Amino acid sequence: MQIPNFMTEEGSILYKNTVGKVISPKVAEFVIAKTAKLFSTDIQHVLDVACGPGTVSLHLAEQYPDKQFTGIDASAAMIQQCLDTAKLKGLKNTEFLEMNANTIQFPDRTFDFIICNLAFPFFSRPKESMEGMYHVLKRRGTILVSVPGRNTWKEFFLVAEEVLGDSIPFAKPFLSKFDQAETLPISMTEAGFTIVEQTGHKIPFTFANGQAVLRFFQELFSLLSYAPEEIRNEISETIDKKFPSGFTMHYEAVVVQCTHP
Numbered sequence: 001m002q003i004p005n006f007m008t009e010e011g012s013i014l015y016k017n018t019v020g021k022v023i024s025p026k027v028a029e030f031v032i033a034k035t036a037k038l039f040s041t042d043i044q045h046v047l048d049v050a051c052g053p054g055t056v057s058l059h060l061a062e063q064y065p066d067k068q069f070t071g072i073d074a075s076a077a078m079i080q081q082c083l084d085t086a087k088l089k090g091l092k093n094t095e096f097l098e099m100n101a102n103t104i105q106f107p108d109r110t111f112d113f114i115i116c117n118l119a120f121p122f123f124s125r126p127k128e129s130m131e132g133m134y135h136v137l138k139r140r141g142t143i144l145v146s147v148p149g150r151n152t153w154k155e156f157f158l159v160a161e162e163v164l165g166d167s168i169p170f171a172k173p174f175l176s177k178f179d180q181a182e183t184l185p186i187s188m189t190e191a192g193f194t195i196v197e198q199t200g201h202k203i204p205f206t207f208a209n210g211q212a213v214l215r216f217f218q219e220l221f222s223l224l225s226y227a228p229e230e231i232r233n234e235i236s237e238t239i240d241k242k243f244p245s246g247f248t249m250h251y252e253a254v255v256v257q258c259t260h261p
């Protein structure tokens with residue numbers, strides 16, 4: 001199984017056609033709704049860290065033309081996608097910059113609000129990234145970070161475990177990303193933030209049958225590419241037997257909201 005590298009040009013295309021199409025818009029919906037509730041008139045400048053194709057910031061920029069949105073991402077291809085979409089939509093309140101979250105380069109206390117959706121588990125130096133976000137957020141500013149929770153795709157992994165026993169090493173690197181939900185609040189408080197709230201939200205994904213589930217994992221993560229065809233078929237048949245009228249699994253979006261004290 002592979003954790004895709006979304007930072008390459010190839011990765012940005014893969015993202016656009018897979019996670020960016022299927023998962024992140026649904027998670028972003030939740031983050032956007034939460035953000036909208038927190039947006040007051042004195043919030044002027046918003047930073048979207050690892051903005052990808054602009055899933056969150058482009059949507060908010062359209063909704064809030066009176067606020068300024070800055071998106072950063074380490075991938076030049078992602079930034080280009082943001083610039084193209086912003087141009088297409090005729091947005092005048094956005095800027096997108098190629099910048100690594102490990103070394104955020106803005107003057108201290110530049111932003112009133114920071115969003116980081118579905119990206120923190122990918123950062124190679126999470127401590128530096130969190131400290132960077134702390135420095136560029138204004139006092140009393142708000143930060144929202146969303147990561148996948150431990151129960152993400154749990155229903156699928158229960159079936160896979162039933163078929164493969166406890167030997168599902170293929171899933172280990174993948175599942176380790178889901179540990180972030182537990183360590184994220186610690187990283188945030190260590191950087192200096194004060195936790196206001198931590199919420200979990202289960203987003204359902206429904207599939208007609210086992211083969212559709214396997215296709216989903218294969219396209220996104222090459223999750224079962226190592227496994228012989230019999231194993232894949234066994235997983236797929238088990239899903240069909242246990243869930244004859246369709247299979248639903250959930251993505252668990254954990255959102256931690258903090259303030260700058």
Ligand SMILES: C[S@@+](CC[C@H](N)C(=O)[O-])C[C@H]1O[C@@H](n2cnc3c(N)ncnc32)[C@H](O)[C@@H]1O
Nearest residue numbers: 007024050051052055074075100101117119122
């Ligand atoms: C799963 S995507 C999420 C994108 C976006 N936030 C969304 O909601 O669709 C993860 C993003 O993190 C970016 N990324 C990974 N490591 C990064 C880093 N160190 N600095 C900046 N961006 C990074 C990738 O290029 C990719 O666009």
